[in-house]
Amino acid sequence: MSIQSLTVNQFRNLDYANINFAPSLNLIVGDNGSGKSSLLESVFFLGHGKSFRTNKIENLIQSEKDHFVVSAKDDQNHQLGVQRGKQGEIQIRINGDSKFRLSDLAKHVAVQVITPETFRLFFGGPKERRKFVDLGLFHVEHSFVGVWREFKKVLLQRNACLRQRIVGQQLDYYNQLFCQQSEIIAKVRSDYIERLANELNKWLAIIMPDLADNIALQYQRGWSKSRQLHELLAEHNEREIKYGYSLFGAHKFDVQFSFNRQPVEQVLSRGQQKLFLMALTIAQANLIFESQQIAPIILIDDIGAELDQHSRAVLAKAIGKLTCQLFITAIEKNALEAMLPEQQNYKMFHVKHGVVTEITQGEKHE
Template sequence: MSIEKLTAYDFRNLAADTIELNDNINFIIGDNGSGKSSLLEAIFYLGHGKSFRTSQVENLVTHNKSKFIVSAKDDKGLQLGVAKDFATGLTEIKIAGEKHRQLSQLAINIAVQVITPESFKLFFGGPKQRRRFIDLGLFHVKHSFSDCWKEFSRILKQRNACLRNRSDVDTLDYWSQVFCEASVRVAKLRDEYIKELSLELQPWLELMLPSLAEGISISYSQGWNSKKTLSDVLLQNREREKKAGFSLYGAQKFDVKFLTGNVVIDNQLSRGQQKLFLLALTFAQAKLIEKVKRVKPILLIDDVGAELDLNSRTLLNNAINKLDCQVIITAIDKIAVEPLVPTDNNYKMFHVKHGQISAIGK
């Protein structure tokens, strides 16, 4: 999908307004603090029900206001939106005029991916960030993953309660058995997805990191020793887990590493090369989402000038031309996006100042 119209009321510092976006590429230009990242954040909230900048949702509402609204109309006329009222604590979700209770319903209709200067947490932020990235793609590409993960999470909670409460052996054995079965199902889906992602990644690496593409790979760790069954691992570590009070092994502990040769990428690549790798990885995931035809993704790139020199932005432009999805890019000035402007003029450019968004003529 692509967003045709975006409306925001009392979201961050954005002025209450509706903007009409291009279905191909949109450039958002403005100084730091002007509101350009808030625009991306509003779109991201529509797709995820949360921010990519803060875990405190109350920070998203305009100062001295108690409610924000974000809504969008896509290229097929579908209207979807979410309103968060902090006075009542209520969240209202509407899709095609119908009310929904779960924010996850939005993600069925809109897939949003974002790359920010903080995206380097994929390398430095521990496994949590990498797990989140992989599972986002899984949600859209492997349609059975959502139900598998919900069931796994329920079982994990029960098993952790058994360990924490020192349940009897039979009860712990039962929950350990179903936990192993659920872990294997989730791990299998992840393994399949990471193999697909690795294949899709190569052509994007050849576009953006041609001299390094051949040596880059993704290494997947399922959450327990792959040479042993999970049941054996749990049995051998039962006393450790009882002492910890939670499950130390299983699908919840998976991780991925991005390697060049046998060395993690962040120890070998410059910051600019790392950002190009992140872009290639995100583009690969976007194409996988597109291939399953569940929903075409929207790609958000915040502060494109950070870490990327002129040559890198030219390489990025070549890659964007291969994408078949809506792209929304922010930058401090027009100079930063000049290498990305399409020659066929199929784009829109906006300027943001003090939350006010205005179109810039071509």
């Protein structure tokens, strides 16, 4: 899908904005604090029901206001909207109907984001990588949501038994379910990681051709590949009771990114790491498109950071091969020059003090 028009009310420093976007490429310039990142954040919120910058809803709502609204019309003429209040109340509308949940909204809007915070995929621990992989699975493997929901219920029950030091038939029952569902989820994730790795190789060959052959993804399912899960649970039963939670299982999976068998963050430069993140995000976006035939939206915040002109030109070549809508921000317009397509099928916007204006061809901005 693509967003034809976006309306934002009382979101961060965007008091009110109503913008018509290009279906493919949208470039946004503005000083730090102008509101350009807030614009991307509002699009992200529409697809995820949360921010990529903060966990506190009150930080998204303008002071002295009690809620914000983000709504959009897509290329299929669907009207999508979300309203959040300071007390956590939420209202979601799809084509005027309010009987929907965030997961329903996410099915319409598949949003991937690359920001300075995306480097947490390397440095933020397994939790960040789990979020990234499971986001892709949510859109690509439709059965995953139900399976994962059932697993989490069993995980909660098993952890409750461990905390309460319950043994015997009750723990045995949850152990059996826990092992069965962990195996199912591990297989689904393993298959997805294999697909993602194959897709990633295609984009690395375009974006990082000199390094592509030495980069690898390694999936770790959450327990030793040489051991059965039920054996580990029996062996570490006393430890798990001591800690009060499950030490092994599908909830502990991880994905490692390596260059010549070393973590990429220890070998690649900051710019190379960002190019890798771009390739990884594009690969996942492409899998979503192939699975759903719904083009995802990619948000890239501050394209000028860590990337020189040559790297931006290489990235532009990759972007030209995508079937999706992109929103790219930069502080300076010249940082976007390498991204401009030969065809005039893009739009450029300037944001200043929370006001968004479209820049016409050849127009200068202050």
